[in-house]
Amino acid sequence: MNLLTTFLLAIREVRRHLMRSVLTTLGIVIGVGAVITMITLGRGATEKVTSQISGLGRNLLILMPERASRSGGPPASTAPFKIEDVQAIVEEIADVAVVAPLATRPLLAVYGNENRTTTVTGIDNNFFEVRDWRLSMGRTFSETELRAGKLVCVIGATTRKELFRYQDPIGATLRLGKLACEVIGVLEAKGATFGNDQDEIVLVPLRAFQRRIAGNRDINLVFVGAKSGESTAKVQRDITSLMHERRHISRGEPDDFAVRDMTEVTNTVGAATGILTAFLSAIAAVSLVVGGIGIMNIMLVSVTERTREIGIRMSIGAMEREVLRQFLVEAVTLSLLGGLIGVAGGLGCSALVCFALDLPFILDLSTVFLAFFFSGSVGVVFGYFPARKAARLDPIEALRYE
């Protein structure tokens, strides 16, 4: 009796006890479904988070004035940078495509009856390039505006919505603190990153910010875009040693600045969500094992219930291994059936959840095959014991069994 025939007979047997078969496979269905859902959702979440981080800009390094806390708490802020530090980076470090310094301060923005506390950020036009931010209307700063320090602004989508509702903001005059400021552009909506609304922002020329808002020449943050294809790690090293020199930090002293490589952050976050996914999948896999035990249970019941049938088959001339194979194939058929339903259910379920949570739905075929393969293995492992029990029955006893 070949494998195909055995398989067809197994299907016949499964159909003969359809209700019981479906209930038996339920454990596998849930197990496989849960694993598939966890992995797919995990992938979606990882993808979303990493795309959010890379949404900060490509090949991006961020230079911040802060000192890592010894006690493990949040880093303490240190002396800000100067415009000369920025110029030094532009002049001395190779493989740097664009450098964007910025200074920032929260201020009340008022228009008409509306007011919002927004992050007012002083920038130059490099900022738009390094962050890959685009305008939905209006324009960026002109050379004169940047040099003369005239107070004009580009506002974020949320700020625009909250202050202007449906009015055209271009050409309107905002009040930032006590200063009047003309709106010249509106940013495309970026969405929130880690709960921070990136669209709640007012961008003004850096020089105007320093002179008229901050009253100093501090730079709070420098975005550095590495040339594409160049190693961000090398640029990170170069900036670090340059800053050591410029901020007079000798060997062994702790740094009073930090250079964050966003690629690295992406990888770290990706790894973290990966671990979380693996963890959740492992929990889900437990239910797969439980499902396997369910199959073993039912197969044992089935062997007992069909003792006489086994006796008949043996009297007809079934060899031990054929009886074994028959019951093993039945168990595997059941578990594969469960796997099939589980894969379908899991994909359907994760598609729904992805839609609801606004995550990208990533269909990973290797996961699907793996889950399917694994459910088959569960059938083999947990089907073997009952099948062996069936194969070792004494035909005379089996025929007499009531």
Add this chain to the structure above:
Amino acid sequence: MTLITPTGESQENGESLVELKGVTRIYGQGEAEVRALAGIDLRICQGEFVAIMGPSGSGKSTCMNLIGCLDTPTSGNYRFRGLDVGTLSRDQRALLRRHYLGFVFQGYNLLPRTTALENLELPLIYRGVRPRERHEAAKAALQVVGMSDRESHTPSELSGGQQQRLAIARAIVTNPNLVLADEPTGNLDSARSVEIMELLTRLNRDRGITIVMVTHEPDMAAYARRVVHFRDGVIASDEAKA
């Protein structure tokens, strides 16, 4: 007509199919030891129709199990078609059953929830017969037992007599040398019993299938051409009819 001496030796067509020599079968050990067969000699030739009779516990069922290669003797020698069955493995005995034996039981032992045709195909599946030929052979066997109109009925939809006819069809669908029938009419009324016996007689006569049948009823034994009586694990008498 084959002439058979009272010792069970066939004088004509001397090819022996079943040959037991000094066969014992002992169950249990020590105090609980039961000698189901206490040393029997029996020779059955191709084409015979033998009835085995005897009170319960006389060893006739044990003898049937041995002949059917479902069991092996504790001592003595059993040759089936010249093969020493005692030396064969479980699987080798399964293969002997598959190719040379057919079984008919008192309780029919058909697969439940399985159609008549599927029941008949079962032995052929184990023989590795292709689906089309399997189907043809199963239909032919159904016709032999006169149940062509019942091919898609399941056992529960058939009467006792029909189930037993189906079981006989299953036993002969592979064209075996030997059919072993264990009280085939035990659950049937006399009219059905006669039908079954006529069917067995016909198969023996027309197709030359050797039949060994265990029965309690002298009426049924009367259909056989040789009657072997068992008592207390030994053969008490072995008579052939002229």
